[in-house]
Amino acid sequence: MTWVWENLDLIGRLSLEHLRLSAIPILLGFVLAVPLGWVAYRYRLTRGLVLTVVGLLYTIPSLALFVALPPLLGIPYTSELNVVIALTIYAVAIMARSIADALASVDLDIKQAATAVGYSPWRRFWAVEFPLAGPVVLAGVRVVAVSTVSLLTIGVVIGIDTLGYLFTNGYQRGILAEVLSGVVVTVLIALLIDRILVALGRALMPWTRATATAPTVQQGAAS
């Protein structure tokens, strides 16, 4: 454990870098996934198309994507853009589907009621459908956040300084404490982002706390 105390600054620096590089794809993925998810939910034709493309992209193993992206985009392998774009692709792949599902789960009666009281389609989406889809959307974002933090460690292979450096460096030098601290800090960062997302969800969707049992009631009534 002495290794940890002697290298706290390295761990700290890599953690901040890791936090920054995972925050970008999560945010960017969310921003891109909302319109894509909506398109997938709204029209049957685009639903199949979007979900198929997104499913295929999600299938690509991360290291292969890190290697295949730079020549396709004309960027250097060691560029930060490479991992950011790759992880954004995964984020969009997961979130577009969950947003489409989330929007589909909003009760039709509520949508019709909103239209009946005079909401324009644009306002209805932002004021009624999207907030009500919120809990399911949040679940998707949480999955993305946790997997992004984990996948980012692989970026070290192509020369991006992330917590994955502690894995490869620790393994090569035979320092178990280094590898272990890499795993522990990665998990802690994933949990930290997850807690932040949950807190954000509670702040933005205060009604979810009061109606935690609503889904089962609704399901019982519908079946």
Next chain:
Amino acid sequence: MDTRDGDGADGAAGSGLVNLFFDAFAWILDPANWEGRGSIPQRIGEQLYFTFAAMAVASAIAVPLGWLIGHTGRGRDIAVAITGAARALPSFGLLFLFVMIAGVLLREPSTIFVLVLLAIPPILAGAYSGLEVIDRRVVDAARAMGMTEWQILWKVEVPLGLPLLIGGLRSATLQVVATVVLVAFLGLGALGFEIVQGIALRSYDQMLGSAILIIVLALLLDAIFAILERFAVPRGVRAGRIPDVRTASSGRRATAEASATT
């Protein structure tokens, strides 16, 4: 460390996209890469060996356990917590960690151990959620007809839950395939070997060629599971709804609802 200063990639990006992909395919098709030690078929074999070994062990553990949870309804909260927490574990780091703990001599079993750990949560989730989404009235009807618990499990719950179970196996396979690519960093070969070597030697045709092979393999395995998923939907169920088995229960219900009304 030697992989971290690969600035030479700038040149590769400049040499033209078409050329680079041409070189990559030339590398794949080069007969010299198809025979001898470390040939492409050998790497594919290693890739599939690790994938199937891990999937077999993980399925043997997670499928019965998931069915038990789904059938009895007990232990569900623990299973959900475990599947959620397991996602946060960086598999790349676990590979190094367990190989270091177990020692280099045991790196193959400890690698498979990590892959199994990785594969269990999605399979478990597929197994229990497959049973969970079944309408309780169907199970009650089976019980009322005098079926034993064993018969209910095998004749009602397992067939109806099969699509979601296969969905779980599908996502587990994807994760395992992607992680097996990384075992090359432990000196265990598989298709990632060519990428590791390619990075070290700055041979971009080799890197890109093996990346293409990995992507094709992953897509093929995924396609097989997609077909299996489709066939796993019992005929009586298929007649009644749109088979969109990868969505969750609420999602599926919502999809069916939306399609019925729009």
